[in-house]
Amino acid sequence: MAFFLQAISLLMAQEQAPPFLDEQYQPWADSVLATLSPEERIAQLIMIPAYSNKDQVHVDSISGLVRKYGVGGIIFFQGGPVRQAHMINRFQEETKVPLMIGLDGEWGLRMRLDSTVRYPYQMALGGISDEGLLYDMGKEVARQAKRSGIHVNFAPVVDVNNNANNPVIGFRSFGEEKENVARKSLAYMTGMQDHGILASAKHFPGHGDTDADSHYSLPVLHFSKKRLQETELYPFQQLMDKGLGSIMVAHMQIPALDDTPELASTLSKPIVTDLLKEEMGYEGLVFTDALNMQAVAGFYPPGVVDVKALLAGNDMLLNTMNVPATIREVKNAMERGEISQEEIDQRVLKVLKAKAWLGLDSFQPVETDHLIADLNNPKAEFLSRKLTEASLTLLRNEDNILPVKGLENTKIASLSLGTSQITDFQKGLERYVPMDHFTFPQEGGMEAIYKLKQQLSDFQLILVGIHGLGIREGGNDFGISPEMSVLLRELMKNQAVVVSVFGNVYSLDKIPGLERASGLIAAYQETPLTQDLTAQLIFGAIGASGKLPVTVNGAFGIGDGLETAAGLRMAYTQPEGVGISTADLTGIDSLMQLAISEKAIPGGQILLAKGGKVFYHKAFGYHTYDSLQEVSADDLYDLASITKISTSLAAFMHLKGLGKFDENQTLGTYYPPARGTNKADLKYTDILTHQARLRSWIPFWMSTVRKNGSFKWYTMKSDSSRRFPVKVANNLYIHRKYDQKIYSEILESPLNPEPGYVYSDLSFILAPKVVEAITGEDFYDYLERNLYKPLGAGTLTFNPYKNYPLNRVVPTEEDTAFRKQLLHATVHDEGAAMLGGISGHAGLFGNANDLAKLMHLYLYDGNYARQQLIAPGVVSGYSRCVYCASGNYRGMGFDRPNKPGDPNGNAAPSAPASSFGHSGFTGTYTWIDPENEIVYIFLSNRVYPTRENRNIYRLNIRTNILEEVYQAMKKTAGQE
Structure with a gap:
């Protein structure tokens, strides 16, 4: 920004001529002029309108005018870039002298062309403090224009809009302050002309304070010349002094400058020649506004209006509606001595020199392959985002x-x-x-x-x-x-x-x-x-x-x-918003398509954020392989063991900050039923790092089933009742006190005989009871009140069937062993299901967006939206490796890279040793990199239709996706 302001200041201090007036363009212009007949010279001053959304008759009619008369240019209106490119290529091939192609692109090519990037209206741009962004816009518009075969952009609008009721300018203006209009216009103009596109300031001498639309009638400006000079003409003069390539003259009656009744400024010699060219010293190309507008067309027939504009001093006649009539009328004016051949030739030379500057002395056809993609590249879209x-x-x-x-x-x-x-x-x-x-x-x-x-x-x-x-x-x-x-x-x-x-x-x-x-x-x-x-x-x-x-x-x-x-909270942007190229992340899409085609997953959600900015958030595939329902970015997934770090650990860390939980204390300290058991003295440092000698799991559901496969009468029923109120799955309800049997079975289970790391669910199954014992509050209520609601993480919930329609919840397994049904909006894990879907080891559902909020809370050490929800130092402490020296790479509750740099490890090879996260049995994964400020969420239902599907592990999809981000970051760093 500082560099740009310095450059603008330098420009403001130096007067410049239009760039095409350089002597180097004279030889080609002279050589071409020598080949033109008098009629062809007149035609070089004519620019006809064309549309790429009209039929073949229209295209052929334009072609006929190009071939027969050799018009100087074409201004394109509505259509599409590929269709327009084909027309341009045809017409350029048919012409004797390359055509100058123009277009109204006040807010980018999208003003006229579909399938292109739309930039904000000039009124919106007028409120931006950083003019460097407008220079960048001019630069990008120039790139897109050149790629499309366009040479002149009829922009910027430099009218000072000081009339709120203006029916034609309004939002098209940068505003009502002349200095601001001049600065914004200069930045836009310079950006275009520095990159080879001719700018055209409009609508001279200023259309900002009119109450009539010149498309339909002739506006009258009852201002003094002094007022015009002080206000309306100010930005025009500023741009002229800095090398403005062209200008467009408006259709307005201005008695203070020319009191001829009902005569538009476009047709006024005192305005175009005396004021613009002589008094203000303008040497660039002067275009008329469209000569088919009623402000002029309503008073003079085609041909006559054109010659009047030429006699007034205009160089290029825009939207000539009758080319042969115009040529004829100009020749008649020459015969009458109203304009000489020399005057015509001087204007033609100016047009030809501009064409040479635009590269038309060595014209190349527009390449139509990849045109749409080139015009809509991510950098262009990101610029629109920044401007907006x-x-x-x-x-x-x-x-x-x-x-x-x-x-x-x-x-x-x-x-x-x-x-x-x-x-x-x-x-x-x-x-x-x-x-x-x-x-x-x-x-x-x-x-x-x-x-x-x-x-x-x-x-x-x-x-x-x-x-x-x-x-x-x-x-x-x-x-x-x-x-x-x-x-x-x-x-x-x-x-x-x-x-x-x-x-x-x-x-x-x-x-x-x-x-x-x-x-x-x-x-x-x-x-x-x-x-x-x-x-x-x-x-x-x-x-x-x-x-x-x-x-x-x-x-x-x-x-x-x-x-x-x-x-304050997570922002949503493009990869370019965090310094990564979108093109360098295409591998993520490819990996997801591979996973789906290999039937590793039916679909999934991916969210990636850096520095608190979500730069990639997409949904892929379908809920199931029947391809009936596409995955949406707000669908809920069964998070499986990510529940551990999102519920149990979240609660413990929150309580730690309140002084109500200490990892150096034991299970028996916080959970009275554990006292007197072999679990009483298990220290939470060991519990949370999975080396407390707890068994890995207990198949609780098996004890509810008879040998013939039916449920024991005192365990499950197909209908709910007072004794069997707890829903396990659809049409399956468990005894109201069965949870006590589960907790007792955990407390009575033997410890592993040998110390060491064994991943265990058991302590996390007990965790809700531990939290309730400490707080006296329901487990989920505690989490919701203290964490989820402040985060705005509304989809983080147990038993989503209670609050969400089934079509928003992605199903998991077709359970043929225990529940004998497709598990849909009820938890996949058997133990959690038997606890009514609420547990500390599994059972939480959510979408990637809401899970990312919690992970950002962890990334920023307990702080999110300037709320310290978990005391400083707690998350960073729990995510550190506790027993690395003995080969246990885990933090307290969090997983960490077990083999940093290993392409087959549990983390991306480039993930630093300080990174942490967790995975889930259903195919979920989340990872946090505090060094690079990265949050990664991967949600899928790889267990559909069966948990035996292990293709996601074989393909290593989840960590490979994150590795794509690290490789993209390395490319960016290598280019700096």
């Missing part, structure tokens, strides 16, 4: 309500106004905390308002998104209905309301009382990305830094914009 993030403007933040804090104590709802569908904004909010979602369409009436008020009355915080707004006012308040305003006003009376406006910032003036909102975010436009980032801003994953570039009303003025810090 930097533009978000926080206008109200009463009592620092944002970012939202204290999730455990706040009942939150979301409400989308202007739509009847759940929005991307609401989906983005859901990633941070479970909440109820509501909608209110534009046509909603008073009855719906009353119902919503009742439904929302119990919520302490309502996050409102305003959607479906028109980008122009259009006489309908941007689509904001009176009912929407009434509902919002009623909610703000009694509740905390944060409003995010996804649309034209001038719409803020159409919502009475908006200044009384607890929080207010101007998001400028409605795209999935904008909604995503606004949700992240609300929860503090990203910060607010945008400033309002215009004055909306007395409450919201230019320069308004509060700042908040980033990094």
Whole structure:
């Protein structure tokens, strides 16, 4: 940024000529001019419109004009990049002199072309503090334009929009402050021209303070020349002085400059020649605005309007609608002595020199292979993300309500106004905390308002998104209905309301009382990305830094914009957001496809984060091999033994911080039933590192089954009752006191005769009872209150069948031995199932996103969202290796690399020795690397349809995926 500002300052101090005026381009221009007939020279000053979304008749008609008349250029409008490229290649092959191709790309090629990257509107960009980002945008737009065969981008819009009711500019302007408009325009222009694309500032001499649209009528500016010079002309002059390549003249009547009745500025010699070229000294290419717009076409027929524009001093005639008529009328004007051949030739030479600078002296066809992929590369998309993030403007933040804090104590709802569908904004909010979602369409009436008020009355915080707004006012308040305003006003009376406006910032003036909102975010436009980032801003994953570039009303003025810090909670970004190339992570997708094709897993979820930023979060495959239901990123998986570190260990560490648990104490210290048994003196340091001589497991379920396979009458029943209330699986219920038998069997079991490491479930099965004995509180309630709710980890739950539809829970095994059914939303582990699905060794379900929140708590040593949920030093202490010297590589509860660097080990070969995590029998895996700040979640149901499927181990999929990240990081480091 500092370098860019220095470069801009240097530019501001030095006047520059348009780049194509360099003498090196003169020889080619002279040589081409010598080959052209008088008619062909006139045609070089004509740019005709074309569309790549029209039929073959249209394409052939353009081809005919190119071949017959040799027009100088084509401006493309709506269509697609591949179709357009094919047209360009055809026309360039048919022309005598290479065509100059133009396009309106004010917010990138997406303004005209589908399948391309969309950048924010200029009004949004006007609120960004870092002009270096706009330079980068210009650079990237130039790359995309060149790749597409485009040479001139009719951008930036440098109009100073100081009229909120402007029907044609508005959101297309950088704002109402001339200096800001000039800085932003200069950055965008320089980025393009430094990388070989001609910029074109528009709409000269300034279309920002008009109340008519020149597409349909002739606006009149009743300003003095002094006012124009001080305001409207300022940014144009700034860009001209810095080498602006071209300029577009608007269709407006300006009596102070030319009082000819009903004469547009485009057709005015006093404006184009006297003011622009002579007084302001502009030497670059001068384009007319489209000559088929009613501001000029409504007064003069095709051909006549063109020659008038040429006589006014314009160089290129844009959107000429009748090429032969134009050539004929220009020749007639030459015969009348109104314009000379020499004047024509000088303008043609200027066009030809510009073509030489653009590389058209050695034209190459557009390569259509991989065109879409090249235009939509991840770096371009990441730039759009950065620009959008930097533009978000926080206008109200009463009592620092944002970012939202204290999730455990706040009942939150979301409400989308202007739509009847759940929005991307609401989906983005859901990633941070479970909440109820509501909608209110534009046509909603008073009855719906009353119902919503009742439904929302119990919520302490309502996050409102305003959607479906028109980008122009259009006489309908941007689509904001009176009912929407009434509902919002009623909610703000009694509740905390944060409003995010996804649309034209001038719409803020159409919502009475908006200044009384607890929080207010101007998001400028409605795209999935904008909604995503606004949700992240609300929860503090990203910060607010945008400033309002215009004055909306007395409450919201230019320069308004509060700042908040980033990094409170997990952010969601692209690999480029953490310094990794997306291209270097393609191996992850390949590994998952391999796992699915080899039937190691039916599907799965992967989440990867670095530095608190989720840079990879994808779902793959299906719930089962029947391929009926695709895995979604918010589906719940049976976490199996990850339960150990997510419940039992989590509770112990939390209690440790409170001084209520000490790993140097024994099981008997905390669990009275253990006293007097051979387990009483087992120290928790040994228990948690699996070297307390506990047996690995006990097949509890086998003691419930007779030899003929039926259940013993006092153990299981197919229907629930007072004596058999505990659900084990569908249509299977266990005796209400059977859990006591399980706990007793553990306490009565013999210890292993020899000391040493033996992985055991038994102490973790007892853990809920230990926690309840210490706290006097239900195990899950304790976890939810102290950890899961503050984290917003709502899907971390036991027995998901109670709260989630089955289609959101991924099934596990087809159990043919014990439960004789497909296990779906009930726990896979037999022992946990017999305990009603709640245990400390297995039974927890969740999705990758919520598990990642808990793992980030561990990564940052008990701190998340600036809440120290576990005392400092506890997690880092428990994750250290305790008995490495004796060959036990585990931490207390956590797994650690048993063979660092081993490609067949339990961790990625490049994972440092300090990393830690855990795996689960169902195919789950999580790993934390504190040195590189990495959190990795892998969720799958490898046990479907049977636990005998061990392909996931054979392929080593889980650790190989994390290794792909380390290799990508090494590539990045090698390029720096």
